[in-house]
Amino acid sequence: MQTINQDLANQAPVNTSLSIIPPLFQQVCVIGLGLIGASLAQAIRDNHLSKRLVAVDRHLPSIEEAIAQGLLDAGSAVLSDVVSGSDLIVIAVPVQAAQAVFSDIKAAMDNGQLATDCIITDVCSTKVNIIEAAQAVFTSLPVGLVPAHPIAGAENSGYHARRSNLFVNHSVIICELPTTRVSAINKLRQLWEAVGATVMPMAAAHHDSILAHTSHLPHLLAFNLVEQLASHNDNLDMFRYAAGGFRDFTRIAASDPKMWHDIFFANQSAIVSALDEYSVYLQDIRQLIIDKDSTALMGLLGRAQAARRHFGHMLASTPYTDTSAMSASYNITPSNTVIGTIAIPGDKSISHRSIMLGSLATGVTHVTGFLEGEDALATLQAFRDMGVTIEGPDKGRLTIHGVGMNGLKPSKTPLYMGNSGTSMRLLAGILAAQKFDSVLTGDTSLNKRPMERVASPLREMGAVIQSTGHNGTSPLSITGRDNVGKPLHGIDYDMPVASAQIKSCLLLAGLWAEGTTTVTQPEISRDHTERMLSAFGYPVTVDGNRISIEGGGTLTGGDIAVPADISSAAFFMVAAAISQGSELTLTQVGINPTRTGIIDILKLMNADITLSNETYVGGEPVADITIRSSNLVGIEIPEALVPLAIDEFPVLFIAASCAQGRTVLTGAKELRVKESDRIAVMADGLQTLGVDCTVTEDGLIIEGQGSNSQSDEVNNSQPVFGGGHIVSHHDHRIAMSFAVASLRASKQITIEGVETVNTSFPGFAELASQIGMNIEVNKGVDNSIDNA
Structure with missing residues (x-):
């Protein structure tokens, strides 16, 4: 065989590619040219990671073809024929x-x-038996042994199914043994990262347990279900009418039976344990169906549905909704009228609180008008993770x-808040009082935002809470009261700044x-919490700017109607005010007096705003708001209005x-610790578009470029902004503001x-286009992780 390989090697095309970076290895020997082995060999060759590449496989046609195609320098069915001088051996059998x-x-x-x-490394699906x-x-154990497992695969197997990009954006688990040279571990890590994989360490026994649940058990069940259906007398009809769910689930039963036969025996203990656990869950759901326990079954199904999507975003630290896993931009062509x-x-604030208080109440709470946005969904998922059954959302209904x-249960994982500061800060208060330990974390942006502003006063109440880093950011680790040994105690707290989240x-x-x-x-801040506590039957005492509550009461479920969000309405209020010949009516918007700073400030700026159909919905005042084109004038914004419009300033x-x-604007330091430093980011964007503005320590000075006409006739036809490229810093309010x-730009704006x-x-973009704006949404590459 060795002579045949040499002859074929002489005929193989010579690889004349020159790599600027020296290869990691002198010679790599891959044992087994199946899908994984051949794909890794191809990736090593394509990325010039080894001077020579040889392989061992009993299937000689694969060896011969690989040499003829220039993938291998030599190959054989016998290791001793080709292995001499190898400094890396990959076992792929x-x-x-x-x-x-x-x-x-x-x-x-x-x-x-x-x-x-x-x-010496391997790519096998079990690790303990490899070490044994x-x-x-x-x-x-050899000092060069580094057990590894790439979490990658494909429906087809064998040499011809190889793909050099098979491992890109996939995980590779490495078991770092105490007997292994550190340099060997580091060099193998370099190899996997060079072919596009993400490397993570894991103990061998833990690896086998995890994979038993996430890979081996699903394959076993798929094989078994196909066998079950094939054994039925009416099996032909069963397969003929099988829906997509059956095809998707059983696709993996087309895998190599010999490989899975070996895996099931090699990881016997962990797989049997996973099967036993699965059997318990199967019996539980069987009993729920027999008992027709609708609430419990909906809870199980709802938690499973949400968890399927949730964990991918949590592990990737991406925002919560599906489209949030995409990088996206707006290309906006100027328009004049809405x-x-x-x-x-x-309303986002009320949506958050409806989930929190509804979960803690006795009885059932029905919510309508719920905001199905990322932040509120993060709160919803957190309470599902703590054992609350929540049906929906379905067109805003929960x-x-x-x-x-006292019915919350500890989550088995950190509670992931996505990008929601409200979720994290309010939940910190709830969790500080629970019996169990908990951890709150978020995406990259949220984990940079200050959390000591809530952690510090909670500690005064007796909470044991640890923030991260010098700036007191999340993740937050909260110790349960059972481990502290005593409940929280009430305090009298003077807030340094007006903040509805801290309150x-x-x-x-x-x-x-x-x-x-x-x-x-x-100063007065949003009072949605006080209002909703009262709606759930919990007494709250309000005396001017002092709000008090007695511990030990109960909440009673009921109906919550969420009004339209005035913070979201603000974008369209300004849109109509600054554009030519415009008139917009926004229906049933919440006009809570602690949220109407946007209306008060716009009116001071001479905006034409009228309210009609005023009423109450779920304890919150609402109204239709109509806004018309206006000749706005610059003002000094009263500091008393700042807390009432803090989110609307962009x-x-x-x-x-x-x-x-x-x-x-002065007295607005709070804007610097939102999803971005909204003062600095807005100033940068305004200057990009040609507006003269000056950043101050706690605010912004803007030189308006509106018409100086003394006529009563509105003249909003002249452009104020040029065109340009705006970086929103992934801050939703920055993006919508620009x-x-x-509407007053002379050229296209890209955000x-x-x-x-x-x-x-x-x-937002669809609604804006509906009233006359020209927003084109461009979605980039999906960066989400599928951990199915």
Whole structure:
């Protein structure tokens, strides 16, 4: 065979590619040219990671073809024919054949063909038996042994199914043994990263247990289900009418039976344990169906559905909704007029609180108008993770089966808040009072935002809570009361800044605290928590800026109607005010007096705004808001209004740019610690579009470029902004604000990083286009992780 290989090697095309970076290895020997072995060989060749590449496989046609195609320099059915001088050996054979391969490797070492410190790795699906096989052959494990497992595959197998990109964006698990040279581990890590994989360490026994649940058990079930259906007398009809779910689930039963036969025996203990656990769950769901326990079954199905999507985003630290896994941008062609009557999505703040209090209530809570945006979905998932059955969302409707004040269960994983600061800060108050330990984490952006502003006063109440890093950011680790040994106690807290999130966090913690919890705020902030607590039957005392609550009460479920979000409506209010000949009516928008700063400020700027059909929905005041084109004027924004419009300032900066004269904002430091530093980011964007503005320590000065006409006639036809490329820093309000600016732009505006618009306003671009704006959404590459 060796002579045949040499002849074929002489005929093979010469690889004249020159690599600037020296190859990692002198010679790699791949044992087994199936899908994984051949794909790794191809990736090594394509990335110039080894000077020579040889292989061993009993199927000689694969060897001969690989040499003829220039993939291999030599190959054989016998290891000793080609292995001499190899500094990396990759074992890519079925797990049951590994011990025989180790025997061949040891023989090559004994006869001097291989160095005793040669790196030896594998790609098998089990790890404990690989280590045991090596131990049986070598007695003392080789210093170059690095067990590994690439989590990758394809429906087809064999040499011809190879793909050099098979491992790109896939994980490779490496078992770092104490007997292995560190340099060998590092070099193998370099190899896998060079072919596009992400390397992660894991103990061998833990690997086998995890894979038993996530890979081996699904394959076993797929094989078994196909066997079950094939054994039926009416099997032909069963397969003829099998739907997509059956085809998708059983696709993996087309895998190589010999390989899976070996895996099932090699990982016997872990697979049997996984089967036993699965049997318990199967019996439970069987009983739920027999008992027709609708609530429990919906809870199980709902948690499973949400978890299927949730864990991929959590592990990737990406925003929560499907489209948020995409990088996206807006390309906006200037338009001049917006007209129509539209409904704005539900209020995000109220949506958050409806889930939280509904989950903690006794009885069932029905929610309508729920905002199905990323942030609120993160809160919903967190409570599902803590054992709450929640049906929906279905067109804004939720049914929450409350578990009572002491019914939450510990989550088996960190609670993932996506990009939602509200979720994290309010949940910190609830979790600080629970019996169990918990961890709160979020995406990359959220994990940079300050959390000591809630952690510090919670500690004054007796909470044991640890933030991360010098700046006190998340993840937050919260110790349960069972481990602390005593409940929280009420405090009298003077807030340094007016913040509804801090206030709400402490009031929610106060539900379980001994005594009275009182929060005094320097200015009025959003009072949705106080209103909703009252709606759930929990008494709250409000005395000016002092809000107090007694611990130990209960919440009672009921009906919650979520009004339209005034923060989302703000974008369209400004859009109509700054554009020519425009008139918009926004229906049933929440006009809670702690949220109407946007209306008050726009009116001070001379905006034409009227309210009609005023009423109450679920304890919250609502109204239809009509806005017409206006000659806006610059103002000094009263600091008392700042907390009442804190989220709306990005779009108010657009209004100020279109106003006549100077607008001055002070007392708005809070804007610097939102999803981005909204003062700095907005200033950069305004300057990019040609607006003169000055950043101050706690605000912004904007030189408006509106018309100086003294006529009563509205003149919003002249462009204020040029065109340009805006970087939103993945801040949803920044992105939507500059989209509004296009109504007074002279050229196209491109806004980068708009995928997070789904955090607060799903469907924004479509609704904007419906009333006359020209927004084209460009979605980039999907960066999400599928951990099925």
